[in-house]
Amino acid sequence: MSMVNVGRPTRPEGSTTETRPATLTGGRGLLQDEALIFELGGWDKTGVDMPQPALDASDLGDLVRKDPIGLPGLSEPEAMRHYVRLSQKNHAIDLALYPLGSCTMKHNPRLNEKMARLPGFSDVHPLQPQSTVQGAIELMDRLAHWLKTLTGMPAVALSPKAGANGELCGLLAIHAAHDAKGDHARRVVLCPTSAHGTNPATAAFVGYSVREIAQTEDGRVDLKDLEAKLGPDVAAIMVTNPNTCGLFERDIMEISRLAHAAGAYFYCDGANFNAIVGRVRPGDLGVDAMHINLHKTFSTPHGGGGPGAGPVVLSEALAPFAPAPWVVSGSDGYKLVEFEEAEAADAFGRMCAFHGQMGMYVRALSYMMSHGSDGLKQVAEDAVLNANYIKARLQGVMSPAFPEGPCMHEALFDDSWLEGTGVTTLDFAKAMIDEGFHPMTMYFPLVVHGAMLIEPTETESKFELDRFCDALLALAGAAKGGDTERFKGAPFYAPLRRLDETRAARQPKLRWTSEPGANLAAE
Ligand SMILES: *Cc1c(COP(=O)(O)O)cnc(C)c1O
Numbered sequence: 001m002s003m004v005n006v007g008r009p010t011r012p013e014g015s016t017t018e019t020r021p022a023t024l025t026g027g028r029g030l031l032q033d034e035a036l037i038f039e040l041g042g043w044d045k046t047g048v049d050m051p052q053p054a055l056d057a058s059d060l061g062d063l064v065r066k067d068p069i070g071l072p073g074l075s076e077p078e079a080m081r082h083y084v085r086l087s088q089k090n091h092a093i094d095l096a097l098y099p100l101g102s103c104t105m106k107h108n109p110r111l112n113e114k115m116a117r118l119p120g121f122s123d124v125h126p127l128q129p130q131s132t133v134q135g136a137i138e139l140m141d142r143l144a145h146w147l148k149t150l151t152g153m154p155a156v157a158l159s160p161k162a163g164a165n166g167e168l169c170g171l172l173a174i175h176a177a178h179d180a181k182g183d184h185a186r187r188v189v190l191c192p193t194s195a196h197g198t199n200p201a202t203a204a205f206v207g208y209s210v211r212e213i214a215q216t217e218d219g220r221v222d223l224k225d226l227e228a229k230l231g232p233d234v235a236a237i238m239v240t241n242p243n244t245c246g247l248f249e250r251d252i253m254e255i256s257r258l259a260h261a262a263g264a265y266f267y268c269d270g271a272n273f274n275a276i277v278g279r280v281r282p283g284d285l286g287v288d289a290m291h292i293n294l295h296k297t298f299s300t301p302h303g304g305g306g307p308g309a310g311p312v313v314l315s316e317a318l319a320p321f322a323p324a325p326w327v328v329s330g331s332d333g334y335k336l337v338e339f340e341e342a343e344a345a346d347a348f349g350r351m352c353a354f355h356g357q358m359g360m361y362v363r364a365l366s367y368m369m370s371h372g373s374d375g376l377k378q379v380a381e382d383a384v385l386n387a388n389y390i391k392a393r394l395q396g397v398m399s400p401a402f403p404e405g406p407c408m409h410e411a412l413f414d415d416s417w418l419e420g421t422g423v424t425t426l427d428f429a430k431a432m433i434d435e436g437f438h439p440m441t442m443y444f445p446l447v448v449h450g451a452m453l454i455e456p457t458e459t460e461s462k463f464e465l466d467r468f469c470d471a472l473l474a475l476a477g478a479a480k481g482g483d484t485e486r487f488k489g490a491p492f493y494a495p496l497r498r499l500d501e502t503r504a505a506r507q508p509k510l511r512w513t514s515e516p517g518a519n520l521a522a523e
Contacts, residue, residue, distance in 0.1 A: 033495075034085045037072045038512045045073050089495050091438045093302075097460050097468050101410040101441040101453025102196065102244050104274045104296035111370055112299060112363035121362045126354035130335060136358060137334040141327040143365045147292060147311055150376070151270075152283030155319035157312045157326065159356035163271050166291025166310035167202040167238070169323060169351050173289060173314060174236045174265045175206060176321040176348040186235035186264070192221050194245055194445040199238045199269060208235060215447055219245040219402045221255055230262035240269035241285070242276065244445040245402060246387065246410035246453070256286030265289065265318065273297045274457070275384055275409035278377030288315040298364035309360035320346040325355055382458035383409040386465060390454055393469040397476045401448040409457070415450025423479040425450040427487035431478075434486075434493045435471045 026033030074082065091098070098105035116122060124133045144156045157173075160166040171189070178186050189203035192213045200210040211234075214225040221239060230237075237259045241249045249255060256266045268282055268290040274297040282290050294300045294309045302308070314322055324347045325336040336355060340347045371379060384406075391400060391411035399417040400407075415425045429439030429452075441453040456465055478486055491497060509518075 028493075028495075031088055031495075032085060034082065034089070036512060037074070037082055038070075038514075040078065040082065041073050042068075045075050048076070096437060097456060097464050098438050099440040099454045099456060099468065100438065101246070101412070101455040102271065102444065103302070103441065104271075104293070104409075104455060104457055105302060106274075106299055106457040107459040108299055108301045108363070109367060109370065112366040115366040116359045116362040118362075121358060124358065131333070134333050137327055137336060138329075139365060140355070140358075140361055141329060141334055143361050143368075144311075144327060146365065146368045147313060150277060150281070150373075151273075151287075151290065151292070151313045152281030153287070153290070153313035154283075154316055155314040155322055155326075157314065157322045157351070158309070158361065159323060159325065159351045160291065160310045160312055161307040161352065161357060162310045163269075163291050163293040163296070164198040164202060164310070165351065166293070166312045167198055167267070167269070168205065169312045170267050170289035170291060170314075170318075171202055171206045171208070171236065172323070172348045173312075173318045173321040174267065176346070177265065177318055178235055180321070180346065183263070186233055188234045189267075190226065190229055190234055190237040190264075192239060192243070194219070194243055194447050195238060195240065196244060196269060196271065199240075203236075203238065213237075218404060219243070219247045219447075220249055220251065223251055223254060223258070226255065227258055230258060230264060232263065234259075234262055234264045236265045236267050236288075238267045238269060240272060241282075242272045242408040244272075244453075245448065246407040246412050246455075247402060248276075248408055252285050260286065270313075271296055272409060275380055277380045278373060279380050282313070283315070287313075288318050289313070294360050294364040299367040300360045300363040307357050307360075309357040309364070311356075321348050323347055323349055323351050325350075379458050380409075383456075386456040386458060386460055387411045387454070389462070389465055390456055390469060393466075394472060394476075397473055397480075398452070401451065410453055410455035412445075412448060413452040413454070414448050415452070417476070418450070418479060421479045421482075422484045423487045425452055427490065428452070428475065428479065430490035430498060431475055431487045432471070433491040435475065437468060437471055 093105050093107060120135050121139070124136050130137060140158060144158060147156045148154065157169055160169045178184070187208060188211050189200075189208040190211050190213050191199045191203065193215050203210050211229050213229060214222040216222045220243070226237070237255070239249060239252075239255060241252055243249055259266045265288040266286055268285070268287040270282065270290040270292045273282075273290075273292055277297055289312055291310045291312045292298075294311065295302045300308060312322075324340060324344050325338045326344075328335050328337055328343075337344050340349070368376065387409050388406050388411070391407055394411070394413070395403065397417065398413045399415075401412040401414045418424065418428065425442050429442050432439045441451070441455075443451055444453060445451060456468070460468075475486075489498075
């Protein structure tokens, strides 16, 4: 008999996986198999009753549609069920710990949602006169104040839509600053080998070429290599701190000194700010620009809710080049500086049409205010504590990539412990799905062989961390005990089995056609 960990039986005596018959419908338990919406029915039923329009079709002349419109036709409950069934095939932070590293998938407090739904925030229109949305603009000003205070930086651009968009904003400000000095010879951006892919991609997008900085044995920027690669052609260095190996760059002051001495700016990738918020102010480290992924550090949802927000804090040197808009306050209330004139004459332009993502601003500020400044400090401490707990529990069996000393907010393992088992990092990750856990980040950072990067965040209790570690240790035992089948065929319990993820990413099927078989993306 199988038991849950509180001793309650989960299966009848004698039933085993092997004797379980395949279902006749493709359903699983109470979860039904689901077709694509276009396959569910034609335009013969709809969720709403609409009167026939009394339009005179002749007004449209040749433009009158001759063929069926091709929309799916579903009754209201069918439409609802379709999307609920699809949602049940997704993993979610509200189902279990999400161990992805370099992503900070943390709980989205419901208080944030309640605040974001207040009509004064959710029902405002970006073209409304500013005098009618003073509260919303004040909220942007408050958020800007918190971000500047927490980072020790004098300016912030709120409008970028995510981390990568923030990198673009930062590099455009750096580009504008060099241009303003007449320094057009700086064509290179330096990135460490462990950099997130968006760093070199952003630099290339702005028109820079990328030069790689080597890494030391212990996972940090190689200072000698950095020094050798800095020169009059370097516009900026982009360094993530804590870095993507989950380690604090202990030479960060020297890194920034060297960059500035060479006339370059220091762009810090702030995706891992969660690990140091309230404890370290990037402004004190000599950072010139840093994005803050509100969905990683300040608990706004990842994806799903539309565009995110990746505000960029800027140093004194870069502040004049910040993109419009920004908020100023005076005796007549709050005002958005919208145009590239007067105080914004040096702005490099705009990142988006309006003012950024109001819903995310409200959620992030709710999170900050509900924690307070002391609570945010504890957030960083607990995130680091949780990652070190995982590292400590797993390191007897799995091999940490950098065993020396503690890690920051994420624990990084390599695949040397799987040697001789016939099981790869990918196989191991797929077997985690069968056990009810989303895999950790795999094969990133690239500098670590078969990398497995685990980030629990501060929102997980010891009970949840133990449940996760117990599952990994059980799987590791199976791998080392020669139970390769469990891994090679995994996932056995997911709605679809092992997919060709490369093909799905490289040749995505973005449009449904009625041709049989044409819609299978990666099976
Ligand atoms: C997530 C991440 C990014 C990109 O941020 P998005 O918000 O996903 O665009 C950049 N760098 C690092 C280190 C990251 O973890």
